[in-house]
Amino acid sequence: MLNALEVFTTVVVGLMVGVELSVAFVMNRIFDALPEDGGQLARSHGGRMLGALMPFWYIGSVLLGAAWAVAGWSRPGAGFVVIAVALLIVSVIMSVLLLVPINNRGKTWTPENRPADWKEQTKRWDSYHYVRVAVIVAAFTFLVIALV
Structure with a gap:
């Protein structure tokens, strides 16, 4: 049963990393290249x-990692899982404190109601997101190390 939890947790976190990497390095670049207001509208929709x-994905990843850490405490690699969970917690804290406030504003923006500094807010969100991606990539890496 523990093996299934280990694999499932690694897959869930790995998929989350893939989505967030795609947002950071593919989707947002596509959105920014859209003509006129298309990029801002796409980001608003994506934010919603x-x-x-x-x-749910972030909190679920923390809970799965914590379950793995507890269930596999006496097994080799448990320390790596604890580090991964700590990094996932950091990513949740970053999300709540830094990214979610910007996202909550941005997901309501339209070309008619967006603030004058919307591009600066978007760039700030992107900067925070790059750091968060690095954190969850590190967490995923530690889970993979623990798995092998």
């Missing part, structure tokens, strides 16, 4: 769509 899903 992913903003509804990602809290």
Whole structure:
């Protein structure tokens, strides 16, 4: 049963990393290249769509990692799982304190109601997101190390 939990946790976190890497390095670049207001509208839609899903994914990843750490405490690699869980907790804290406030504003923006500094806020979100991606990549790496 522990083996299934280890694999499932690693896959869930790995998929989350893949989505967030895609947002950071593919989707946002595509959105920014859209003509006129297309990029801002796409980001608003993405903020609504992913903003509804990602809290469950992030918290679920922390809970799965914590379950793995507790269940596998006496096994080799448990320390790596604890480090991964700590990094996932950091990513949740970063999300709540830094990214979610910007996302909550951005997901309501339209070309008619967006603030004058919307591009600066978007760039700030992107900067925080790059750091968060690095944190969850590190967490995923520690889970993989613990798995092998």
